[in-house]
Amino acid sequence: MATELGPTPVKPASGAPAVHHGPKGVGEDNRILSQGKWASWLLAPTIIALGVVIVYPIISAIVMSFQKDAGLDPATGLFTAGGPAGIQNYVNWLGQQCAAPGGGTVACPPGTLGGQFWSATGTTFLFTVITVALETVLGFWMAMIMARSFKGRGLVRAAVLVPWAIPTAVTAQLWLFMFDFNGIINKVFSASILWTGSEWPAKWAVIIADTWKTTPFMALLILAGLQMIPAEVYEASKVDGASAWQRFRLITLPLVKPALMVAILFRTLDALRMFDLPYILTGGANNTTTLSILVINQIRQGFNSAAALSTITFLIIFLVAFIFVRFLGANVVEQSGATGKGKK
Amino acid sequence: MTTATASSSVGAGQGTASRASQSREQWASVRTYISAAVILIWCLAPAYWMVVTAFRQVGFTYDTTPWPTHVTLDNFLTAFDTSFGNRFGQALLNSIIIGVTVTVISLIIGVFAAYALARLNFRFKYLVLGFILGASMFPGVALITPLFQLFTNIGWMGTYQALIIPNISFVLPLTVYTLTSFFREMPWELEESARVDGCTQGQAFRKVIMPLAAPAIFTTAILAFISSWNEFLIASQLSNEATQPVTVAIASFAGAQPNQIPYTAIMAAGTIVTIPLVILVLVFQRKIVAGLTAGAVK
Secondary structure, three states, X not given: OHHHHOOOOOOHHHHOOOOOOOOOOHHXXXXXXXXXXXXXXXXXXXXXXXXXXXXXXXXHHHHHHOEOOOEEOOOOOOEEOOOEOOOHHHHHHHHOEEXXXXXXXXXXXXXXXXXXXXXXXXXXXXXXXXXXHHHHHHHHHHHHHHHOOOOOHHHHHHHOHHHHHOOHHHHHHHHHHHOOOOOHHHHHOOOOOOOOOOHHHHHHHHHHHHHHHHHHHHHHHHHHHHOOOOHHHHHHHHHOOOOHHHHHHHHHHHHHHHHHHHHHHHHHHHHHOOOHHHHHHOOOOOOOXXXXXXXXXXXXXXXXXXXXXXXXXXXXXXXXXXXXXXHOOOOHHHHHHHOOOOOO | OHHHHHHHHHHHHHHHOOOOOOHHHHHXXXXXXXXXXXXXXHHHHHHHHHXXXXXXXXXXXXXXXXXXXXXXXXXXXXXXXXXXXXXXXXXXXXXXXXXXXXXXXXXXXXXXXXXXXXXXXXXXXXXXXXXXXXXHOOOOHHHHHHHHHHXXXXXXXXXXXXXXXXXXXXXXXXHHHHHHHXXXXXXXXXXXXXHHOOOOHHHHHHHHHHHHHHHHHHHHHHHHHHHHHHOOHHHHHHOXXXXXXXHHHHHOOOOOOXXXXXXXXXXXXXXXXHHHXXXXXXXXXXXXXXXXXXXXXX
């Protein structure tokens, strides 16, 4: 699983080979060897716990996904046993095929879960791209404001934590109330939109609520990145006559890029698994069903088929993370792990 | 409330600005205050609306007066009323039980891992860090299907342990990497000197480092608790009426009329669920922000 984070910068120096007995010092090697022993004892509980609660379910889901769902055969009305299904569950989801009466498969009729795979994938990516883009732009802007020194800055920095601290379930109900036909949003904008009643208003309702809830997290991550930029760099560039736009493009952006990429990666992976907000706000109606909602709806109609869908979802997220790390330079481990006093 | 605070700080800003300063700088500072006011309104207005509605009489649910009118405490009583099938009080208790258990277990396990990751040199360190970070970004739905089946088979559906164990998979990685970043910043020279004075590494950890690490651990505990408190996906599938946490209770809040959503009561319930967190977060604001951003920039 760690491979999803790409080329992990395992520097030889940080884990000096314990068997090496060069002239440089046996003592140093023994020290690292004993530290390694210590480390494995200290890490064991975490690794075991994560193995039990994450690795075991994953493997179990993959095994399940290659099994048939036991159930009543729609054609014969007889109970069919499970048994190996090969890749049939995956083929069914990707091809939007459902079991046909009398064996074989047909295209899933509209409205069934099996026929929603590609629309759910599309919705998930649409939500992800729009919310992350909005959050990045708004978050960057908020971070730039919060990085300035002005009276009341502390108040602003505290205020941005409020949306973050409200549980998503409460956020969803709050926005459902505000998006009500008689609600405050229609009143303030003198609109009469049935927000959760048709496709695009429903999608925008989810996007707006999600952006409200998660922009603060983005802003705080970017702010932390901005604060790592030494003030002298800006002063020097001012002396050299750089305009505000030049300072932003040539200094702020490149220097804040590592933190920004990590923030975007975190948010993207989070948005791809979006569940609570659309589930409560729209119930997945009007084409707001995300992949996570589809998995949940499928569970009670067949574990094994749901396991195949959740594995597909996992692979999609894994792939996106891989692309981020490999091609867009979001080096999470380097960012969070490479610096610090513990490193030699 | 928000506009009043914002406009008063605009006034203060203009007052302190030196008259000699260039008009361009003054304009920039005015723009900063306008932007700050926009951020304040954007972040606080919806939360403010929740609280105002929570204190409004049911008959005035859709009243749009921007300040509290028709104030009542009835909604809070309705929120705890069990006659419509809601069990909000029980749900609050459940959330506390689950949140505290998950937080304590994650901290006990995670503190050792974080110490190793922050302080020791060993092979595969980056692999372990990568594994833990990867685990924290893991989609919950990938776990739910096998757990649903497993817990059904062993009769754990709706039990507390069925809610606590999966929650650990979300909270433990967060705990480990937040603590790791905090531990990197600590004055470890003191540990060295304790060891020079004859402590073993274990003693040095217990007697010197633990007291120093207490604030970091406390902050991490808050983050872990909030994360567990907000969990919805797992709980919505694996809990039952007796064990459901507040997020599930609020999401399925029923009113007297089946076709009418009891918004004022929901807003009251939301206020009860949120206010303690908001207070906690605001009091420990600096530490929380440091903990939140720790994994990403340091």
